[in-house]
Amino acid sequence: MPTYAAPTRDFAFVLHDVLKVDQSDIPGYAELEADFTNAVLEEAGKLASEVLAPLNRVGDQEGCVLENGTVRTPEAFKPAFEQVKAGGWTGLDCDPDYGGQGMPLVLNTAVGEIFVSANMAFNMYWGLTHGAYSTIHAHGTDQQKATYLPKMVSCDWTGTMNLTEPHCGTDLGLMRSKAEPQDDGSYRITGQKIFISAGEHDLAENIIHLVLAKAPGGGEGTKGVSLFIVPKFLVNDDGSLGERNGVSCGALEEKMGIHGNSTCVMNYDGATGYLLGELHKGMSAMFTMMNEARLGVGLQGMSQAEAAYQNAVIYAKDRLQGRAVTGAENPDGPADPLIVHPDVRRSLMDQKSFIEGARAFGLWSATLLDRAHKMDDADAEGLVSLLTPVIKGFCTDKGFESAVLAQQVYGGHGYIEEWGMSQFVRDARIAMIYEGANGVQALDLVGRKLTSDSGKHVMAFFDLVKSFIKENEADAALKEGFLDPLKKASKDLQAAGMYFMQHGMKNPNAALAGSYDFMHLFGHVCLGLMWARMAKAAQDALASGTGDAAFYETKIATGRYYMARHLPATGMHLARIESGADPVMALDAGQF
Known part of the structure; x- marks a missing residue:
């Protein structure tokens, strides 16, 4: 049976080394000191590994049953749900006026990843409740809020x-x-x-x-x-x-x-x-819930990838198959472990570099939402609105791809249900579909978000990237491995946007035919920015002296992999976009 352990060390790195949350001016962030966030995430991780993860396969096998109009969930779900409620996890970032704990969204996002990785289907019972709570909180009357919210915060x-x-x-x-x-x-x-x-x-x-x-x-x-x-x-x-x-x-x-x-x-x-x-x-009110759900679904894609990756690493280190081409690395055994083989390493590095980049992307986006909601910051609201279809579409596409890669590490055993890898793949697949299929996310990005407020928010994103590069270009190590690739990728993104401006008005299909590639191009640039920021934080930690040098060195090496092996995909996506609509629209409907 698969296992799961919360990546608390990585959360600490992103929250405190990269985002420096406790130094932020966002209300409530001063409380997010490392000791506090670590304690919360350790407790969430304990609940996830000991209670929720063991029920993941149980839920998959038992499923739900409709009997006389009532749906019976898997037998062990009810006591586990009561345990989650008793810990106050369902109201972590909810309004204290209605029984919530009032913590920032960024902390709830980290906790949410842990619970989704452990048991995605189970987490949905209170994850969706949070979205409904947010919608009533934003649009309800005082009476409606008083009637429904306390019970929804507690998940009664x-x-x-x-x-x-x-x-x-x-x-x-x-x-x-x-x-x-x-x-x-x-x-x-x-x-x-x-x-x-x-x-x-x-x-x-x-x-x-x-x-x-x-x-x-x-x-x-x-x-x-x-x-x-x-x-x-x-x-x-x-x-x-x-x-x-x-x-x-x-x-x-x-x-x-x-x-x-x-x-x-x-x-x-x-x-x-x-x-x-x-x-x-009603649509404007419902978008409160839909936008929150889309961010949550992006988290689901990455979270399933994390769970699958953890188990693939364990298997790759244990499973003996063949010999390393450079000489036996397990000479006392009949074969070497899978992890010695370059193609297995490539697969694991693909997964690791995506997951860690996407985690930083999601947590950074949560800080933008906190800034927007707690400080009425319209610029932060506009930027995260622009990024929402990228988070949902790119992170779920790549999350599913990563889960498949993890399954592949197992070879034939990955296709056998008892090993559990099939479930991660099957569960991750829905994230690409619901809350707006990813093709719709791409259309929303290009058709609405890109031109929102006369392009103000996408220009703000470009300025953010340019500013980071300019501030750090004197750092030779950072420049070669991170800033130069990021600059090139950002230019590809700008060129794609320019293509849409020049051709989209005359032929809307020219923009829409390239929308999916644009979403992925944008996603790669976002993760490139996150990896550049993480590399800088890791270098700073090493320069200041740390007892955890191996962690930071690993982080830099993983980031270099992403910049060298994945970020160049922006050039491919740009070439596809600039091929225009003709290759896509060449056939009549009857020719398919």
Whole structure:
């Protein structure tokens, strides 16, 4: 059975050596001293390795069962869920006014990676609740917040997001779910939603569904969509649970992965719903949850890669196969371990360099969100909005790719279920699809985010890269291995953006045909920037004297690998983009 250990040393490096969180001016960051963050992450790691990770395969094998309208989760999930709740983990960064601990998002992001790596399907029950909490917190009335948030922070009640319908996924303008106003100010919700994660289960006493539906007078398309709170059980004025609402689970989807999470078809048969936010402006309210979910899904991609990588390293060191071409390295044994072979090293380095770069990328992005929310910083908000489709799309594509590489290390055993590598691959695959398939993320990046505020935010990103290079170009070691490759990659990204400006207006397909490559090009530049920053931090630590020299030397070597072996892909992506739309659109539909 696979194992998992939280990479607490690496978290400490990113948080304190690279991001220097406790020196930041962001409110609440002064509390994030190394001793404190290490203690939190060690406790999260202990829970993850001892409780959650052993249930990962259990959840995959048992799955969820629908019986008489109730979904039964894997048997051991309920006591584990109570243990997570008792530790206060579900409200780590939530508002203290509603029972949360008020910690910064960046710490919750690190803890979230640990829990997702240990058991992705299980984590989703409270991960989605956090998104629903955030949406009500941002758009709800005082009464709605008082009614729902304390129970959602504690996860006595969980939450969901209901967008997709059988006939429409991304194109929510085709939505058919209806909301009819009632005399008491509530709405009667009718329709069907599909692919609803944690839509029905036995872990919480109530489930608070956030449902998109069309109310009268809103017009066609998404402009007519409103957002509603639809609880599984109605809530009485005194906060107690009332009668069962008209919402039920009609079926469970049989999925490729995340079997431990209940993915439901939800039927709304005249259910009572309460308007959340403004009438006919449900999409803007729902984007609060969707954007948070997209960042979380990016984290899922990297987290599954981390879990798979840890086990691949163990296997590569233990499994004896062949001899090193330069001479036996295990002369007393019948063969050398797999890890002596260059191609196995290449695979492991691919995984390691992506994971560590993506971890830094995710934590840095969390600091931008903290700055945006805690300081009303519009520039930080704009930058993280630009980066959101990159985090979601690039990190899940590469996370899945890394999980496959880890599986490959096992050879034939990687294809056998008892070794557990198949589950990491299957679970990672969904992250490329839900919360907006990655092709949609690429279209959003090029079609909306790139030109947002007249390109202000992408220019700010370029300035950030240029400033880092300029500030450190006198460092010869950093310049050769990190700054020069980063400068070239950044120029490729700027050239791609210029191509879109020159050709996209005349032929929109010229931009959209290159959008996926642009998303990956952007992702590589982001990880290149993270590796340059990490290399500088590691060099500074070595120069100041440290008892952990091996860690920092390993970090620099891993970063050099990424800059030498992965960052040059920006040139390939630029060449594809500049080939334009003609190769993509050459065939008529009938020729496929």
